[in-house]
Amino acid sequence: MPLRDLLGESLPTTVGALQLARHSFAFDEALCWCRALPADGSPDYTIEVHLHGGFGVAAALRDFLAARAWQEVPSILHEDLDLLQATSPLAARIFSARRDGAWHAALQQLPSVAAADRVPIVTALQHWNAWGQVLAEPPMVLLAGPPNAGKSTLFNAWLQERRVTASAAAGTTRDLISAPCQLGVGAEAFVVKLVDSAGLWEQARGVDQAAVAMSLAAIASAWRVIWLLDAATPPSKTLLKALATRCPEDLLVVNRMDLEATWNPQKILPRAFFKNQSRQSPQLITALEGALLRQLGPPPPVGQLVAVHAAERLELQALAATDSRR
Ligand SMILES: Nc1nc2c(ncn2[C@@H]2O[C@H](COP(=O)(O)OP(=O)(O)OP(=O)(O)O)[C@@H](O)[C@H]2O)c(=O)[nH]1
Numbered sequence: 001m002p003l004r005d006l007l008g009e010s011l012p013t014t015v016g017a018l019q020l021a022r023h024s025f026a027f028d029e030a031l032c033w034c035r036a037l038p039a040d041g042s043p044d045y046t047i048e049v050h051l052h053g054g055f056g057v058a059a060a061l062r063d064f065l066a067a068r069a070w071q072e073v074p075s076i077l078h079e080d081l082d083l084l085q086a087t088s089p090l091a092a093r094i095f096s097a098r099r100d101g102a103w104h105a106a107l108q109q110l111p112s113v114a115a116a117d118r119v120p121i122v123t124a125l126q127h128w129n130a131w132g133q134v135l136a137e138p139p140m141v142l143l144a145g146p147p148n149a150g151k152s153t154l155f156n157a158w159l160q161e162r163r164v165t166a167s168a169a170a171g172t173t174r175d176l177i178s179a180p181c182q183l184g185v186g187a188e189a190f191v192v193k194l195v196d197s198a199g200l201w202e203q204a205r206g207v208d209q210a211a212v213a214m215s216l217a218a219i220a221s222a223w224r225v226i227w228l229l230d231a232a233t234p235p236s237k238t239l240l241k242a243l244a245t246r247c248p249e250d251l252l253v254v255n256r257m258d259l260e261a262t263w264n265p266q267k268i269l270p271r272a273f274f275k276n277q278s279r280q281s282p283q284l285i286t287a288l289e290g291a292l293l294r295q296l297g298p299p300p301p302v303g304q305l306v307a308v309h310a311a312e313r314l315e316l317q318a319l320a321a322t323d324s325r326r
């Protein structure tokens, strides 16, 4: 089918906006780029179409073209798709360094490099794995702890809006509520998924028990848990057990320290903790943010290749394991 039949009379030689009107309805006004339009009128040409519409419009166009024996050339590389999903300027910078197959090209060369030379290269790439993980998708930073510890109050203060209900009634929160939240500033900032959760308590029954189960599941999968403990109520066995299953990078806060203390955190908690005694908590939020950023260290420099997908990190791990066996 001639291109003209698809796109109308005014074929662009480079880039042009065209009405896709050769169907029972007008698809969309699309931006088209004729990448290889031959002068001799041969049927082999490639056209890149950028639709304004969403998935439904793209699906309608695909059906239309497939019925006329047009072939779709997959033009978007995996790495370019990542870029579409970048949630921060830092993520965009890291993803764009991987474009046009740069990551795969680097990795494909590694097996041909002498093992002794490969070790430092693989180690240098692995150094950025933690950053790759947090930039690929906003990681979950979960606020967990006993009921009434002030989790929802801190969640609202962190987001600087009244997103969730906070109240003196223990068990107010029963769902996981998440909001994107930026950590850091400027070109080095990245986005995390801040999540408020239901308090953990042993006597929970019915819907409360279901809420506790949801919190425990989130604790198991969170990137970091910020454990908010209540100075006025000693932590329960359930809570201490859940805490013991987690990583040492989780942060501990003893909250509501303006109330009378009923337990000694130094004796019970496994490591250093932050103290807080304010509902607004600006210093606490700055301190927590700083602690999370310090764990990651400085972000990758400009142009650095970073493994952003789990499969890529596994590939590096396999190479490192092979080299260590030599
Ligand atoms: N005294 C004091 N009260 C606080 C502080 N932070 C929060 N509160 C109060 O503690 C109560 C419980 O706060 P929430 O934020 O709802 O606690 P929560 O941990 O979300 O509780 P659940 O949703 O029941 O698990 C509310 O009345 C808050 O105003 C604080 O630093 N000091």
Ligand SMILES: [Mg+2]
Residues within 6 Å of the ligand: 151, 152, 153, 165, 166, 172, 173, 196, 197, 198
């Ligand atoms: Mg709450």
